[in-house]
Amino acid sequence: MSVTSDRIALHGHFASELADLSVPWQAEGTPDPQLLVLNDRLAADLGLDPDWLRTPDGIGLLTGTALPDGATPVAQAYAGHQFGGYSPRLGDGRALLLGEVVDADGRLRDLHLKGSGRTPFARGGDGLAAVGPMLREYVVSEAMHALGIPTTRSLAVVATGRRVRRDELLPGAVLTRVASSHLRVGSFQYAAATGDRALLTRLADHAIARHHPQAAGAARPHLALFDAVVAAQASLVAAWMSVGFVHGVMNTDNMTISGETIDYGPCAFLDAFDPATVYSSIDHDGRYSYGNQPVVAEWNLARLAEALLPLIDDDQDRAVELAVESLGAFRPQYSAAWSAAMRTKLGLPAGLDDAVATTLVDELLVLAERSQVDHTSLYRALAASARGDADAARGLFLDLRDVDDWSARWLATGPDPDAMDRVNPVHVPRNHLVEEALDAAVAGDLGPFERLVDVVTSPYETRPGLERYAAPAPDDFGRYRTFCGT
Template sequence: MHIAFSNTYATLPERFFTLQHPQKVAVPKLFCFNDDLAHTLAIPHASTEKLAEYFSGNTLFEGSFSLAMAYAGHQFGHFTMLGDGRAVLLGEVLDLAGKRHDIQLKASGVTPYSRGGDGRGTLGAMLREYLISEAMHYLGIPTTRSLAVVETGEEVVREKSHKGAVLTRVASSHLRVGTFEYARQYGGQKNLKALLEYTIARLYPHLEAHPNKALAFLQAVMEAQVALIVEWMRVGFIHGVMNTDNMSISGETIDYGPCAFMNAYNPKTVFSSIDRMGRYRFENQPVIGGWNLSVLAGALLPLIDSDEDKAVEKATAALEEFVPLYEQKYDAMLCKKLGLERVDKEGKALANALLGIMQQKGLDYTNTFASLGFADKEHFVSLDDALKAWHAQWEHTVGDTASAKACMRSCNPLVIPRNHLVEEALVEAEAGNKKPFFTLLHALKTPYEGYENAQLQTIPYGVDVGYKTFCGT
């Protein structure tokens, strides 16, 4: 099986990676393969047996130059040396449009960065990433994607024994804020500069002629992260573990561990079992995004200006743009969810009033907006008596309700990966029943269609009480 691999990341100094083959697995068996994505990436068709051999890591691709990437990161606010502890980068491919993508095997075995871990992943964790990353793609949110999941025929112990699996992940790059932290802490200024030059050439080539590349780069990453987090807030997505090593420089959602979607609107919602203090709760995602950018700024200081005081001054001035930029983008998004194409004081007040009712009454975030945009007035106001007065004010504000609803229908999804359906799909897959997984995956590909599909909209009472998600490591 031939794929036209290259590996530009390997042109960086050797400090940034370790050459590493994936570890072989016992009995590779293909669980799912993303044919649409494979076509986009010009990956040739092959038998399920051959796909399982290659995308488990048992057979090496000709031309692949596999490696594990080194990086560091702040995990829950604490700096740690990290790296690909259970992943290898097979290489890079150009898609049909000429865009470069990383192809990585996740849960491919032990590497020098495993820190005592087993380097493996459970079938459930790999399928969760497949489902939710594909859902995010079809929701129109920048994300890594999933190409394949291969069962390994081995058991993986995470409190109890689970089936093992390997995920093939596709990304614009796997460069992270933590990669720059690593370069600053362990690589010296020469290596830090090499990383910056490489990253700009690959992801932000329009900055190559800028007189202060490092500062312009910080601003570009900030804009990408603001746009991404606003999209998360639009659909009620909670990443769950926004450590700096999980923050992609490209502005894509990466590392779907203890992630989940909010049902009943509550800005303090947190599902991650490891986020005991609620650091990464729904309402705190923009705050943490800004915090992570400050860490990136700190790593870039020597390249922003040789005078440290001036570098801090310039970086601080850039970071001060984060809050007004986020608020501008967030307000525009929220108004669009109401069908308002302009952002003004009245529109923002209307939006915040609706969110207040939703929080007080425990109304579903997705279904409330969907009902406003897709259902008739009687259905919407039937959700709660408090919505009657609000709806009258909304009608007065928007004027042309038909035009407003047309605007809303590209912004408010009807179908999201509901937590209980995701869990059902994962449990059934572990038991050998693939049907719930593929049924849900199919529905997630058309998130703005199918309002009549009540099965995907109805939330069982109390389903999220005590609900926890896990990172899979």
């Protein structure tokens, strides 16, 4: 079955330019597809008619079962370090790249499926996805976009009418997502492992053209590509840390070359501030804890550097020297991005001495951890304190003498509460609300999910009647655990 080509222009740049890194494949049929959620605004940005996407042909596109003539869907190949262990052949085990579309700004965007069935990379998996995890990715990725954090986007979730066996039988679904591309560190690891330098070069040049075109004019364009990815990831992870986002599974196959957040599996947002926080049920040693995320990002980038060595310089020792020097930029770039974000979160004036600002940030985080203060609520409460409500933030802490001392020094800097409110969200996808919405959706009631999406996609807006969406988890919510959904 095909859809009329005048409805969508679906390109196959990756499929044609990097055929060695993919396998042509088709999505499995959907017995009884039902559209659960559609991102109308994103659809319009992609030049797609939301009303048409709600038709049987449109839903066929969203599930990969009805594509334009000439479409070349592929399962992408990549390798990856998973929890530190190298797997030479991973790839899209339950996903398909349908192709690329050109958005309203003339940018190329991937149209990609998750949960569309087994592929040659599926290994022991069933290639399917359940409604709950796909709706989780939808709400969290759209919240991240609303927070201004680079991310893949969610276009739609379609229930397939097929049951998926996990710990129990669950309703199945397909997520349609959009990205600048799905090139990952693992893509380069896979290409490098083939020993085919020409393939690695084609991949690197494809990445430069698509994401970092400024690197093309550099004396060493592939080193400049690495520099650009280092900078993008330093900025991205600092943004994660500033809002309390915990990715949960920072394997090298889940780190993009574009600098977009990808693969929202066991992700969550901090409740009480604690750098050791781990939510993922499979992260037994805390490798991907909240506080470890910058360290892991640097480790992943080192793996990208290793893959790129043959392109950086013909002399391996010189290539290593150059790569190490470039990787050394990550820590100062991350620190600068993190410091800038925290200065803004605290409303600190531009001329404040860096040492004073750093001390204020460091001391606040120690106090917050000691008192298990809710991460998201804290900064809005501090803004209220800066407006004269002395008890707004004070009441969150146990160490009143220490917090009073800190507050006096912070208030003496003249913090700007309006600037704070512009960057500190009232609403994030709080874990208890996400679970509540997903439980209802799986049971057939999409109302709580739709309300949650509405709230978190206006994260800085205080609206009457939404107080429970800004409140921390109730005491009886207990210890939170997340799962990959496979």
